[in-house]
Amino acid sequence: TIPVIIDCDPGIDDVMALTLAFAHPQLDIKLITTEPGNQTQEKTVYNALAFTSYMKQNIEVAKGLEAPIFRKLKVAKDVHGDDGLGGVHFPKPTINLSKRTAIEAMEEILLASDEQIILIATGPLTNIGALLLAHPEVKQKIKYISYMGGAAVGGNMSPTAEFNVYVDPHAAEIVFQSGIPIVMSGLDVTHKAYVTLEELGKIEAIGSDFAQKVVAMLKFYVNAIKPTVFHGPEYDKRIRLHDLCAVSYVLTPELFDGDDCYVAVELEGKYTAGTTVVDYGQRTGLPANVKVLHTVNREKFVEQFLEAIQTMSHH
Ligand code: BDR
Numbered sequence: 001t002i003p004v005i006i007d008c009d010p011g012i013d014d015v016m017a018l019t020l021a022f023a024h025p026q027l028d029i030k031l032i033t034t035e036p037g038n039q040t041q042e043k044t045v046y047n048a049l050a051f052t053s054y055m056k057q058n059i060e061v062a063k064g065l066e067a068p069i070f071r072k073l074k075v076a077k078d079v080h081g082d083d084g085l086g087g088v089h090f091p092k093p094t095i096n097l098s099k100r101t102a103i104e105a106m107e108e109i110l111l112a113s114d115e116q117i118i119l120i121a122t123g124p125l126t127n128i129g130a131l132l133l134a135h136p137e138v139k140q141k142i143k144y145i146s147y148m149g150g151a152a153v154g155g156n157m158s159p160t161a162e163f164n165v166y167v168d169p170h171a172a173e174i175v176f177q178s179g180i181p182i183v184m185s186g187l188d189v190t191h192k193a194y195v196t197l198e199e200l201g202k203i204e205a206i207g208s209d210f211a212q213k214v215v216a217m218l219k220f221y222v223n224a225i226k227p228t229v230f231h232g233p234e235y236d237k238r239i240r241l242h243d244l245c246a247v248s249y250v251l252t253p254e255l256f257d258g259d260d261c262y263v264a265v266e267l268e269g270k271y272t273a274g275t276t277v278v279d280y281g282q283r284t285g286l287p288a289n290v291k292v293l294h295t296v297n298r299e300k301f302v303e304q305f306l307e308a309i310q311t312m313s314h315h
């Protein structure tokens with residue numbers, strides 16, 4: 001088994017990422033921690049508890065920080081709705097919130113582990129940034145961080161910044177400069193990791209309560225996609241499962257391609273705050289700290305996602 005900790009801000013695609021993780025018992029999920037991002041901490045922790053309970057997973061869920069390290073929280077209500085899950089309702093949680101904070105739980109689990117643990121992060125990096133500041137000794141226990149965030153080219157929050165990094169650039173920079181290996185599923189790859197409206201039909205055909213909920217969430221989510229000047233209507237209907245990439249990479253790295261580069265986060269800038277500056281051309285001369293993914297085998301990725309929904313429909 002592969003020991004992992006998942007730090008997330010559910011969030012529609014976060015819930016899809018959790019689904020993929022739950023469907024693969026070879027992932028030993030030691031802990032789920034929650035982040036403010038797509039919605040407030042109060043809502044993301046509720047969603048994580050409700051979804052984990054609905055999936056009948058007996059996993060510790062711990063609450064993280066309430067706000068980004070420096071910036072004022074900006075949530076993604078348009079993309080994920082007032083409740084964070086596009087108005088799709090899961091029954092009240094049956095599992096209790098951990099008595100430990102996210103930072104305490106991460107620290108204790110990492111230090112107690114004989115093996116290195118992979119951190120999967122699908123929200124802003126606030127919790128992990130704070131963990132590394134408070135307990136730098138955990139670094140050696142982290143195998144790598146599989147992170148959804150950033151972009152080498154083009155943003156979804158500003159012309160150049162991706163949402164997760166934009167929300168808490170300071171936390172992201174702490175993590176990026178920590179020396180821990182990072183695999184970055186930025187928009188470069190996550191925009192290629194999409195399902196089409198036709199494939200949504202295949203999910204609907206599974207026919208389970210869960211499959212119906214997935215379809216409802218993804219329909220809400222696709223309506224929030226902003227048209228782009230360059231690509232046209234076909235492109236704007238692609239349902240990009242950003243966060244799923246961070247889990248899929250851990251399970252099946254062979255589906256992805258990327259390059260090792262030096263990456264830094266722009267903390268200030270009239271237009272560019274929260275941008276990941278990816279040094280593809282080795283202009284800084286600094287050593288690579290991030291594997292920047294750019295390509296995914298979309299067919300296999302979608303197959304893996306559909307199988308996960310099928311598997312988790314029996315729970
Ligand atoms: C990221 O931002 C959030 O809206 C998604 O959950 C994903 O983590 C994509 O930019």
Ligand code: CA
Nearest residue numbers: 011014122123
């Ligand atoms: Ca997310």
